[in-house]
Amino acid sequence: MGLAAMTTTARGMAATVRVLGRGELGRYTGGGRSEVASFENELRSVIGVEHALAVNSGTSALIAALVGAGIGPGDEVLVPAYTWVSTAAAPLAVGAVPVLVEVDETLTLDPIDLKRKITEHSRAVIPVHMLNLVCDMDAIMEVAGEHGLTVIEDACQAVGVTYRGRRVGSIGHAGCFSFNQHKNIRSGEGGAVLTNDRTLAERASMYHDVGSYERPGFTGDDAGLIVGVNLRMPELSAAVLRPQLKGLDAQLARRRRHREIMVDALRGTLAAGRSHLVPHHDPEAATGLAVAFADTPDAVSFGAARGVHRLADTGRHVYTNWRSLHARNPAHPGMDPYGWAARDVDHGPDACPETLRILDRTCAVDLAPELPTPAFRLLASRTSGQA
Numbered sequence: 358m359g360l361a362a363m364t365t366t367a368r369g370m371a372a373t374v375r376v377l378g379r380g381e382l383g384r385y386t387g388g389g390r391s392e393v394a395s396f397e398n399e400l401r402s403v404i405g406v407e408h409a410l411a412v413n414s415g416t417s418a419l420i421a422a423l424v425g426a427g428i429g430p431g432d433e434v435l436v437p438a439y440t441w442v443s444t445a446a447a448p449l450a451v452g453a454v455p456v457l458v459e460v461d462e463t464l465t466l467d468p469i470d471l472k473r474k475i476t477e478h479s480r481a482v483i484p485v486h487m488l489n490l491v492c493d494m495d496a497i498m499e500v501a502g503e504h505g506l507t508v509i510e511d512a513c514q515a516v517g518v519t520y521r522g523r524r525v526g527s528i529g530h531a532g533c534f535s536f537n538q539h540k541n542i543r544s545g546e547g548g549a550v551l552t553n554d555r556t557l558a559e560r561a562s563m564y565h566d567v568g569s570y571e572r573p574g575f576t577g578d579d580a581g582l583i584v585g586v587n588l589r590m591p592e593l594s595a596a597v598l599r600p601q602l603k604g605l606d607a608q609l610a611r612r613r614r615h616r617e618i619m620v621d622a623l624r625g626t627l628a629a630g631r632s633h634l635v636p637h638h639d640p641e642a643a644t645g646l647a648v649a650f651a652d653t654p655d656a657v658s659f660g661a662a663r664g665v666h667r668l669a670d671t672g673r674h675v676y677t678n679w680r681s682l683h684a685r686n687p688a689h690p691g692m693d694p695y696g697w698a699a700r701d702v703d704h705g706p707d708a709c710p711e712t713l714r715i716l717d718r719t720c721a722v723d724l725a726p727e728l729p730t731p732a733f734r735l736l737a738s739r740t741s742g743q744a
Contacts (some may be wrong), residue, residue, distance in 0.1 A: 368600035392595035411590040415535025416515040418548035419447035425561030432480035438676040438709035452694040468496035481507040486515035489645030516541040542601035544594040611726040622741035666722040668716040668722035
Protein backbone atom coordinates (compact mmCIF):
# COMPACT_ATOMS: atom_id res chain seq x y z
CA MET A 358 0.00 0.00 0.00
CA GLY A 359 1.36 3.44 -0.94
CA LEU A 360 1.84 6.32 1.49
CA ALA A 361 -1.24 8.19 0.22
CA ALA A 362 -3.45 5.11 0.66
CA MET A 363 -2.05 4.52 4.16
CA THR A 364 -2.73 8.14 5.13
CA THR A 365 -6.31 7.93 3.86
CA THR A 366 -6.86 4.67 5.76
CA ALA A 367 -5.52 6.21 8.97
CA ARG A 368 -7.82 9.21 8.61
CA GLY A 369 -10.78 6.91 7.99
CA MET A 370 -9.97 4.94 11.14
CA ALA A 371 -9.73 8.15 13.15
CA ALA A 372 -13.09 9.26 11.78
CA THR A 373 -14.80 6.03 12.80
CA VAL A 374 -13.35 6.33 16.31
CA ARG A 375 -14.75 9.88 16.47
CA VAL A 376 -18.23 8.69 15.49
CA LEU A 377 -18.13 5.71 17.85
CA GLY A 378 -16.97 7.99 20.65
CA ARG A 379 -19.99 10.23 20.16
CA GLY A 380 -22.28 7.21 20.09
CA GLU A 381 -24.35 8.82 17.32
CA LEU A 382 -24.42 6.15 14.61
CA GLY A 383 -27.56 7.26 12.76
CA ARG A 384 -27.73 10.29 10.49
CA TYR A 385 -30.43 12.04 12.49
CA THR A 386 -29.02 11.43 15.98
CA GLY A 387 -26.14 13.90 15.73
CA GLY A 388 -27.98 17.17 15.16
CA GLY A 389 -25.81 19.51 13.12
CA ARG A 390 -22.77 17.19 13.33
CA SER A 391 -23.95 14.61 10.82
CA GLU A 392 -21.11 12.90 8.94
CA VAL A 393 -23.59 11.95 6.21
CA ALA A 394 -24.71 15.55 5.68
CA SER A 395 -21.08 16.70 5.56
CA PHE A 396 -20.24 13.97 3.05
CA GLU A 397 -23.18 14.98 0.85
CA ASN A 398 -22.02 18.60 0.85
CA GLU A 399 -18.45 17.61 -0.02
CA LEU A 400 -19.59 15.16 -2.72
CA ARG A 401 -21.84 17.80 -4.27
CA SER A 402 -18.91 20.18 -4.47
CA VAL A 403 -16.48 17.63 -5.95
CA ILE A 404 -18.88 16.35 -8.63
CA GLY A 405 -20.35 19.75 -9.44
CA VAL A 406 -24.07 19.19 -8.86
CA GLU A 407 -26.71 21.00 -6.83
CA HIS A 408 -28.01 17.96 -4.96
CA ALA A 409 -26.31 14.86 -3.52
CA LEU A 410 -28.16 12.23 -1.52
CA ALA A 411 -26.20 9.53 0.33
CA VAL A 412 -27.84 6.09 0.48
CA ASN A 413 -26.88 2.59 1.56
CA SER A 414 -25.87 1.09 -1.81
CA GLY A 415 -25.51 1.73 -5.52
CA THR A 416 -28.61 -0.38 -6.13
CA SER A 417 -30.57 1.83 -3.75
CA ALA A 418 -29.24 4.89 -5.55
CA LEU A 419 -30.55 3.59 -8.89
CA ILE A 420 -33.96 2.80 -7.41
CA ALA A 421 -34.23 6.16 -5.65
CA ALA A 422 -33.23 7.98 -8.84
CA LEU A 423 -35.90 6.16 -10.84
CA VAL A 424 -38.51 7.01 -8.19
CA GLY A 425 -37.27 10.59 -8.24
CA ALA A 426 -37.70 10.73 -12.00
CA GLY A 427 -41.25 9.37 -11.82
CA ILE A 428 -40.47 6.10 -13.60
CA GLY A 429 -42.99 3.38 -12.78
CA PRO A 430 -45.25 0.52 -13.89
CA GLY A 431 -45.29 -0.17 -17.62
CA ASP A 432 -42.42 2.19 -18.41
CA GLU A 433 -39.46 0.78 -20.32
CA VAL A 434 -35.94 1.56 -19.12
CA LEU A 435 -33.10 0.90 -21.55
CA VAL A 436 -30.03 -0.71 -19.95
CA PRO A 437 -26.78 -2.13 -21.35
CA ALA A 438 -26.38 -5.89 -21.65
CA TYR A 439 -22.99 -5.67 -19.92
CA THR A 440 -23.31 -4.22 -16.41
CA TRP A 441 -23.81 -5.41 -12.86
CA VAL A 442 -27.26 -6.99 -12.59
CA SER A 443 -28.51 -4.12 -10.37
CA THR A 444 -28.81 -1.85 -13.40
CA ALA A 445 -31.52 -4.15 -14.79
CA ALA A 446 -33.00 -5.01 -11.39
CA ALA A 447 -33.61 -1.40 -10.35
CA PRO A 448 -36.31 -0.76 -13.00
CA LEU A 449 -38.12 -3.90 -11.83
CA ALA A 450 -38.11 -2.55 -8.28
CA VAL A 451 -40.26 0.41 -9.40
CA GLY A 452 -42.50 -1.70 -11.64
CA ALA A 453 -40.75 -0.77 -14.90
CA VAL A 454 -39.40 -3.10 -17.57
CA PRO A 455 -35.67 -3.28 -18.40
CA VAL A 456 -34.87 -3.41 -22.12
CA LEU A 457 -31.44 -4.73 -23.13
CA VAL A 458 -29.17 -2.63 -25.35
CA GLU A 459 -25.89 -3.75 -26.94
CA VAL A 460 -22.54 -2.39 -25.81
CA ASP A 461 -20.00 -1.47 -28.48
CA GLU A 462 -16.22 -1.91 -28.61
CA THR A 463 -15.82 0.72 -25.85
CA LEU A 464 -17.68 -1.68 -23.49
CA THR A 465 -20.34 0.98 -22.93
CA LEU A 466 -23.88 1.43 -24.19
CA ASP A 467 -24.10 1.65 -27.98
CA PRO A 468 -26.00 4.84 -28.97
CA ILE A 469 -26.93 3.30 -32.33
CA ASP A 470 -28.58 0.24 -30.76
CA LEU A 471 -30.13 2.51 -28.12
CA LYS A 472 -31.98 4.33 -30.87
CA ARG A 473 -33.12 1.02 -32.39
CA LYS A 474 -34.55 -0.24 -29.08
CA ILE A 475 -36.68 2.82 -28.25
CA THR A 476 -40.45 2.21 -28.32
CA GLU A 477 -43.56 4.17 -27.41
CA HIS A 478 -43.15 2.82 -23.86
CA SER A 479 -39.53 3.99 -23.39
CA ARG A 480 -39.15 6.53 -20.57
CA ALA A 481 -35.54 6.33 -19.39
CA VAL A 482 -32.06 5.07 -20.23
CA ILE A 483 -29.31 4.05 -17.80
CA PRO A 484 -25.88 4.34 -19.46
CA VAL A 485 -23.19 2.61 -17.38
CA HIS A 486 -19.59 3.80 -17.08
CA MET A 487 -18.07 0.34 -16.66
CA LEU A 488 -14.53 -0.24 -15.39
CA ASN A 489 -13.84 3.53 -15.27
CA LEU A 490 -14.52 3.59 -19.04
CA VAL A 491 -16.86 6.46 -19.87
CA CYS A 492 -19.93 6.28 -22.11
CA ASP A 493 -20.39 8.44 -25.20
CA MET A 494 -22.55 10.81 -23.20
CA ASP A 495 -22.88 13.47 -25.90
CA ALA A 496 -24.40 10.95 -28.29
CA ILE A 497 -26.59 9.39 -25.60
CA MET A 498 -27.90 12.76 -24.42
CA GLU A 499 -28.72 13.67 -28.02
CA VAL A 500 -30.74 10.47 -28.56
CA ALA A 501 -32.45 10.91 -25.21
CA GLY A 502 -33.35 14.50 -26.01
CA GLU A 503 -34.87 13.50 -29.33
CA HIS A 504 -37.11 10.92 -27.67
CA GLY A 505 -37.86 12.55 -24.31
CA LEU A 506 -35.93 10.01 -22.23
CA THR A 507 -34.68 10.62 -18.71
CA VAL A 508 -30.96 9.81 -18.48
CA ILE A 509 -29.76 8.24 -15.22
CA GLU A 510 -26.01 7.66 -15.29
CA ASP A 511 -24.84 4.52 -13.53
CA ALA A 512 -21.41 5.78 -12.52
CA CYS A 513 -21.02 3.21 -9.74
CA GLN A 514 -17.76 1.92 -11.24
CA ALA A 515 -16.41 5.36 -12.16
CA VAL A 516 -16.72 7.64 -9.13
CA GLY A 517 -14.84 10.89 -9.82
CA VAL A 518 -13.94 10.08 -13.43
CA THR A 519 -14.37 12.79 -16.07
CA TYR A 520 -15.84 12.83 -19.57
CA ARG A 521 -14.65 15.79 -21.66
CA GLY A 522 -14.12 17.97 -18.63
CA ARG A 523 -17.29 16.98 -16.74
CA ARG A 524 -17.54 14.51 -13.88
CA VAL A 525 -19.60 11.46 -14.72
CA GLY A 526 -22.81 11.45 -12.73
CA SER A 527 -23.29 15.16 -13.41
CA ILE A 528 -24.10 14.93 -17.13
CA GLY A 529 -27.47 13.14 -17.23
CA HIS A 530 -30.65 14.12 -15.41
CA ALA A 531 -29.34 12.09 -12.46
CA GLY A 532 -26.26 10.06 -11.60
CA CYS A 533 -25.68 7.16 -9.24
CA PHE A 534 -22.56 6.09 -7.32
CA SER A 535 -21.65 2.98 -5.38
CA PHE A 536 -19.17 2.83 -2.53
CA ASN A 537 -18.99 -0.92 -2.01
CA GLN A 538 -15.75 -2.82 -1.50
CA HIS A 539 -14.71 -2.75 -5.18
CA LYS A 540 -15.30 0.90 -6.07
CA ASN A 541 -13.01 3.94 -6.37
CA ILE A 542 -13.89 5.03 -2.84
CA ARG A 543 -15.40 2.49 -0.51
CA SER A 544 -17.19 1.98 2.78
CA GLY A 545 -18.12 -1.69 2.45
CA GLU A 546 -21.57 -0.63 1.24
CA GLY A 547 -22.98 2.76 0.31
CA GLY A 548 -24.16 4.86 -2.61
CA ALA A 549 -25.34 8.29 -3.70
CA VAL A 550 -27.81 10.00 -6.03
CA LEU A 551 -26.61 13.17 -7.79
CA THR A 552 -28.74 15.63 -9.72
CA ASN A 553 -29.41 19.25 -10.60
CA ASP A 554 -33.17 18.61 -10.68
CA ARG A 555 -34.80 19.82 -7.47
CA THR A 556 -37.98 17.78 -7.89
CA LEU A 557 -36.07 14.59 -8.63
CA ALA A 558 -33.83 15.22 -5.61
CA GLU A 559 -36.79 15.81 -3.29
CA ARG A 560 -38.66 12.71 -4.44
CA ALA A 561 -35.54 10.56 -4.13
CA SER A 562 -34.89 12.01 -0.68
CA MET A 563 -38.42 11.30 0.51
CA TYR A 564 -38.24 7.77 -0.86
CA HIS A 565 -34.92 6.98 0.84
CA ASP A 566 -36.29 7.91 4.29
CA VAL A 567 -39.73 6.75 5.38
CA GLY A 568 -39.70 9.35 8.16
CA SER A 569 -38.73 12.27 5.95
CA TYR A 570 -42.03 14.05 6.52
CA GLU A 571 -40.89 14.72 10.11
CA ARG A 572 -37.51 16.19 9.14
CA PRO A 573 -37.73 20.01 9.26
CA GLY A 574 -36.50 21.58 6.05
CA PHE A 575 -35.75 18.22 4.45
CA THR A 576 -37.92 19.01 1.43
CA GLY A 577 -39.44 22.18 0.06
CA ASP A 578 -42.79 23.32 1.44
CA ASP A 579 -44.34 22.77 -1.99
CA ALA A 580 -43.11 19.17 -2.31
CA GLY A 581 -45.81 16.54 -2.76
CA LEU A 582 -45.09 13.93 -0.09
CA ILE A 583 -44.60 10.31 -1.12
CA VAL A 584 -44.23 7.23 1.08
CA GLY A 585 -40.64 6.07 1.34
CA VAL A 586 -38.62 3.14 2.62
CA ASN A 587 -35.27 3.09 4.47
CA LEU A 588 -32.21 3.42 2.24
CA ARG A 589 -30.30 5.74 4.58
CA MET A 590 -26.50 5.78 4.87
CA PRO A 591 -25.18 5.34 8.43
CA GLU A 592 -22.75 7.78 10.00
CA LEU A 593 -19.87 5.29 10.05
CA SER A 594 -19.99 4.83 6.29
CA ALA A 595 -19.84 8.56 5.67
CA ALA A 596 -16.99 8.94 8.14
CA VAL A 597 -14.95 6.34 6.24
CA LEU A 598 -15.74 7.96 2.87
CA ARG A 599 -14.94 11.59 3.64
CA PRO A 600 -11.12 11.28 3.77
CA GLN A 601 -11.18 9.07 0.67
CA LEU A 602 -13.14 11.71 -1.19
CA LYS A 603 -10.43 14.25 -0.41
CA GLY A 604 -7.86 11.91 -1.95
CA LEU A 605 -9.98 10.86 -4.93
CA ASP A 606 -8.29 13.00 -7.59
CA ALA A 607 -4.84 11.86 -6.47
CA GLN A 608 -6.01 8.26 -6.71
CA LEU A 609 -7.39 8.80 -10.21
CA ALA A 610 -4.07 10.37 -11.20
CA ARG A 611 -2.32 7.18 -10.05
CA ARG A 612 -4.72 5.15 -12.17
CA ARG A 613 -3.82 7.24 -15.22
CA ARG A 614 -0.11 6.89 -14.48
CA HIS A 615 -0.45 3.12 -14.04
CA ARG A 616 -2.42 2.94 -17.27
CA GLU A 617 0.48 4.55 -19.13
CA ILE A 618 2.90 2.06 -17.56
CA MET A 619 0.77 -0.93 -18.53
CA VAL A 620 0.18 0.32 -22.07
CA ASP A 621 3.93 0.79 -22.48
CA ALA A 622 4.55 -2.73 -21.16
CA LEU A 623 2.03 -4.16 -23.64
CA ARG A 624 3.43 -2.23 -26.59
CA GLY A 625 5.18 -5.24 -28.13
CA THR A 626 2.06 -7.40 -27.96
CA LEU A 627 -0.09 -4.62 -29.40
CA ALA A 628 2.39 -4.05 -32.24
CA ALA A 629 2.12 -7.72 -33.22
CA GLY A 630 -1.48 -7.06 -34.24
CA ARG A 631 -3.08 -9.81 -32.15
CA SER A 632 -4.74 -7.32 -29.84
CA HIS A 633 -5.65 -3.66 -29.43
CA LEU A 634 -6.63 -1.30 -26.64
CA VAL A 635 -10.35 -0.89 -26.17
CA PRO A 636 -11.21 2.60 -27.51
CA HIS A 637 -12.03 5.34 -25.01
CA HIS A 638 -14.49 8.23 -25.37
CA ASP A 639 -12.05 10.63 -23.67
CA PRO A 640 -8.56 9.13 -24.15
CA GLU A 641 -6.70 12.09 -22.60
CA ALA A 642 -8.44 11.47 -19.27
CA ALA A 643 -8.60 7.65 -19.45
CA THR A 644 -8.54 5.96 -16.03
CA GLY A 645 -9.53 2.45 -17.12
CA LEU A 646 -7.89 -0.12 -19.38
CA ALA A 647 -9.16 -3.08 -21.36
CA VAL A 648 -7.57 -5.08 -24.18
CA ALA A 649 -9.46 -6.77 -27.04
CA PHE A 650 -7.99 -9.78 -28.82
CA ALA A 651 -8.55 -11.06 -32.35
CA ASP A 652 -9.02 -14.62 -31.08
CA THR A 653 -10.84 -15.95 -28.02
CA PRO A 654 -8.03 -18.33 -26.93
CA ASP A 655 -5.64 -15.37 -26.65
CA ALA A 656 -8.16 -13.57 -24.44
CA VAL A 657 -8.58 -16.67 -22.27
CA SER A 658 -4.80 -16.94 -21.86
CA PHE A 659 -4.33 -13.27 -20.97
CA GLY A 660 -7.31 -13.41 -18.63
CA ALA A 661 -5.38 -15.85 -16.44
CA ALA A 662 -2.68 -13.24 -15.67
CA ARG A 663 -2.62 -11.59 -12.25
CA GLY A 664 -4.78 -8.48 -12.16
CA VAL A 665 -6.53 -9.37 -15.44
CA HIS A 666 -9.92 -10.93 -16.12
CA ARG A 667 -11.79 -11.88 -19.28
CA LEU A 668 -15.13 -10.08 -19.34
CA ALA A 669 -17.11 -13.12 -20.51
CA ASP A 670 -16.17 -14.75 -17.21
CA THR A 671 -17.53 -12.00 -14.95
CA GLY A 672 -20.76 -13.75 -13.97
CA ARG A 673 -23.53 -11.37 -13.00
CA HIS A 674 -22.13 -8.59 -15.19
CA VAL A 675 -23.25 -10.46 -18.34
CA TYR A 676 -26.95 -10.44 -19.22
CA THR A 677 -27.04 -14.16 -20.06
CA ASN A 678 -26.31 -14.88 -16.38
CA TRP A 679 -29.13 -12.76 -14.94
CA ARG A 680 -31.14 -15.80 -13.89
CA SER A 681 -33.59 -13.92 -11.66
CA LEU A 682 -34.44 -11.62 -14.58
CA HIS A 683 -34.94 -14.57 -16.92
CA ALA A 684 -37.30 -16.22 -14.44
CA ARG A 685 -39.79 -13.36 -14.82
CA ASN A 686 -41.14 -14.28 -11.43
CA PRO A 687 -42.20 -11.29 -9.30
CA ALA A 688 -42.24 -11.46 -5.52
CA HIS A 689 -46.05 -11.65 -5.78
CA PRO A 690 -48.17 -12.23 -8.93
CA GLY A 691 -50.08 -9.04 -8.27
CA MET A 692 -46.85 -7.06 -8.60
CA ASP A 693 -45.87 -8.37 -12.02
CA PRO A 694 -44.45 -5.29 -13.82
CA TYR A 695 -43.82 -6.89 -17.15
CA GLY A 696 -47.10 -7.44 -18.89
CA TRP A 697 -45.25 -10.15 -20.81
CA ALA A 698 -48.36 -11.41 -22.57
CA ALA A 699 -49.04 -7.96 -24.01
CA ARG A 700 -45.47 -6.95 -24.80
CA ASP A 701 -42.53 -8.91 -26.20
CA VAL A 702 -39.32 -7.89 -24.43
CA ASP A 703 -36.39 -10.17 -25.21
CA HIS A 704 -34.08 -11.05 -22.30
CA GLY A 705 -32.95 -14.32 -23.84
CA PRO A 706 -29.42 -15.38 -24.85
CA ASP A 707 -29.83 -13.97 -28.36
CA ALA A 708 -30.98 -10.50 -27.26
CA CYS A 709 -27.54 -8.87 -27.62
CA PRO A 710 -25.19 -11.13 -29.63
CA GLU A 711 -22.67 -8.36 -30.37
CA THR A 712 -22.17 -7.81 -26.65
CA LEU A 713 -21.37 -11.50 -26.13
CA ARG A 714 -18.91 -11.47 -29.03
CA ILE A 715 -17.08 -8.46 -27.59
CA LEU A 716 -16.96 -9.80 -24.03
CA ASP A 717 -15.70 -13.18 -25.22
CA ARG A 718 -12.43 -11.72 -26.51
CA THR A 719 -11.89 -8.72 -24.20
CA CYS A 720 -9.97 -8.51 -20.93
CA ALA A 721 -9.96 -5.79 -18.27
CA VAL A 722 -6.72 -4.85 -16.54
CA ASP A 723 -6.70 -3.74 -12.90
CA LEU A 724 -4.66 -0.54 -12.55
CA ALA A 725 -4.22 -1.09 -8.80
CA PRO A 726 -3.93 2.50 -7.51
CA GLU A 727 -3.19 1.15 -4.02
CA LEU A 728 0.20 -0.12 -5.25
CA PRO A 729 3.26 2.16 -5.25
CA THR A 730 4.26 2.94 -8.83
CA PRO A 731 7.54 0.93 -8.72
CA ALA A 732 5.61 -2.16 -7.56
CA PHE A 733 3.04 -1.66 -10.29
CA ARG A 734 5.80 -1.29 -12.89
CA LEU A 735 7.09 -4.74 -11.92
CA LEU A 736 3.55 -6.17 -12.04
CA ALA A 737 3.03 -4.65 -15.50
CA SER A 738 6.21 -6.30 -16.76
CA ARG A 739 5.05 -9.71 -15.55
CA THR A 740 1.53 -9.21 -16.87
CA SER A 741 2.72 -8.20 -20.35
CA GLY A 742 4.74 -11.42 -20.53
CA GLN A 743 1.47 -13.38 -20.42
CA ALA A 744 -0.25 -11.37 -23.15
